[in-house]
Amino acid sequence: MSLVVGSASHHEVRQDGGNPSHDEDRQDGGSPRQSETIIAVQARQRRRIAQLEEQLETLEAGREAKQKQVNYYMAQGRALRRVVALFDNVEDLVAENDRRYDDSQEDQDTTLGQDRLQVGYVVLTQTLPWFHKKGCALEYDDYLHMIKMLRHGADSARGDDTSKLKTLVSEWINREFKPDPPVDPEDKHSRGFTSDACGRLLCPAELDWNNPAVKAGIRDRSDGYVVTDLSFPAYLYDKYTTNPDDLEEGLFKGKILLQGYKAVFTSPSSARDVEGDGDGTDVIRNNRRAKKSSSGIKVKKHVAEIIKMRKVTPRSIAYIACQVRFALSSITSWRSVDGDFDYVQFWETIVDFFERPPGREAHRRIDNLLEWWTRHVTYIADQPELNSRF
Known part of the structure; x- marks a missing residue:
């Protein structure tokens, strides 16, 4: 009799899900393995959030640096109309200077307008001493952007x-x-x-x-x-x-x-x-x-x-x-x-x-x-x- 009761009790325990401690785990969110999985997911999410925040800071810093560069070019460009050339653009001055360094043009006579452009390029490099070196180092698209900002400032x-x-x-x-x-x-x-x-x-x-x-x-x-x-x-x-x-x-x-x-x-x-x-x-x-x-x-x-x-x-x-x-x-x-x-x-x-x-x-x-x-x-x-x- 006692064996039956004991067996029935044992059967009831098995129907209820076994160990009482497991009942508590289920109430708290599932098995231990599930809890570990949730913790791991949360950790990954926190790392991803931190990574995204870092990327955002990098983007904002890059955007700020780019804006500072734009402001610098525009501020420097404000001198160009005043002391370099009122009507000629920077591209015209650079093109004439480049032409002079072309071997095929070495012995060619120059016009008054071309001489005026060449003097303008010299004044440009005196006014903006960084221009020649910077212009040679930049990629073409970045160079065009620089010229555009200089013109805007001018x-x-x-x-x-x-x-x-x-x-x-x-x-x-x-x-x-x-x-x-x-x-x-x-x-x-x-x-x-x-x-x-x-x-x-x-x-x-x-x-x-x-x-x-x-x-x-x-x-x-x-x-x-x-x-x-x-x-x-x-x-x-x-x-x-x-x-x-x-x-x-x-x-x-x-x-x-x-x-x-x-x-x-x-x-x-x-x-x-x-x-x-x-x-x-x-x-x-x-x-x-x-x-x-x-x-x-x-x-x-x-x-x-x-x-x-x-x-x-x-x-x-x-x-x-x-x-x-x-x-x-x-x-x-x-x-x-x-x-x-x-x-x-x-x-x-x-x-x-x-x-x-x-x-x-x-x-x-x-x-x-x-x-x-x-x-x-x-x-x-x-x-x-x-x-x-x-």
């Missing part, structure tokens, strides 16, 4: 300067000439030859704007009075007038031209210190005093410091000449041609005037003129540590 800087000078030029004209009505800082339609003050500055230097016949002829675009890039406008000259017997006298010494240069390459406030016949020493002294007083304070760098210019260059003068001319004009958006006036030809004429003087005496005059500019643009005379550049 065009952005040109647009910023155009916007800045639009307002500043009107302020300078109103302060100096006191026209009635004043030149509107926002409305460009009232500028150009319709404005007496702007017309005086845009008038070809060999003509007298105060002569009613000249003024009417220019406004009507009559024969003999069509204004083109072949004549230097009055704003390029000292006191905005020229000597009919010597058209180089006072050329590129115009006050508003110098103001425009300082506003772009140093600061708008520095443009107020322009004096026609000064040597810049007072402002240099003020700059040194300001440096001492601001010792230990982080000061925003101006364009000349950023691109490490130590002297005024021909192409930077040509750039400002075009920007000031545009600010005086009535056209509302940047373009290379304004009626009969071609800005590309104008820029090239000024560059050639400085870079291709005919003869030793002309070279001497150009050197003296550039020294005059360097004295007047005060940041340069006060930066002896930059003697290795330009």
Whole structure:
């Protein structure tokens, strides 16, 4: 009897699943092997999550590094229109330099335009010393991306300067000439030859704007009075007038031209210190005093410091000449041609005037003129540590 009971009890235990401890395991999630499997899966999931997080961090770091590189290229590109080439692209300069290293072109004569491009490439490598080495090391797609970002920065800087000078030029004209009505800082339609003050500055230097016949002829675009890039406008000259017997006298010494240069390459406030016949020493002294007083304070760098210019260059003068001319004009958006006036030809004429003087005496005059500019643009005379550049 006891055997039957014992057997029945044993049978009941087997029906219930055996060992009570196994019942607890089932309630907790299954057999020991299943529990181990779950733990292993969870461990793998944690490792995968950690791996994905690491990959995400790597991607974000790479994206951040790429963005920093893009920002760097764009910042460096801001110098290109200003000091290298206003209208030529980097690709054009590189292509001309490459052509010169082609043996098949070694003895071939070059044109004036090709020589201008080659000089532009030299200025490019002086302005961006890393460009040649970096360009040679990059894959083609990365190289194209770099060029695109440089161009974007260059065009952005040109647009910023155009916007800045639009307002500043009107302020300078109103302060100096006191026209009635004043030149509107926002409305460009009232500028150009319709404005007496702007017309005086845009008038070809060999003509007298105060002569009613000249003024009417220019406004009507009559024969003999069509204004083109072949004549230097009055704003390029000292006191905005020229000597009919010597058209180089006072050329590129115009006050508003110098103001425009300082506003772009140093600061708008520095443009107020322009004096026609000064040597810049007072402002240099003020700059040194300001440096001492601001010792230990982080000061925003101006364009000349950023691109490490130590002297005024021909192409930077040509750039400002075009920007000031545009600010005086009535056209509302940047373009290379304004009626009969071609800005590309104008820029090239000024560059050639400085870079291709005919003869030793002309070279001497150009050197003296550039020294005059360097004295007047005060940041340069006060930066002896930059003697290795330009």
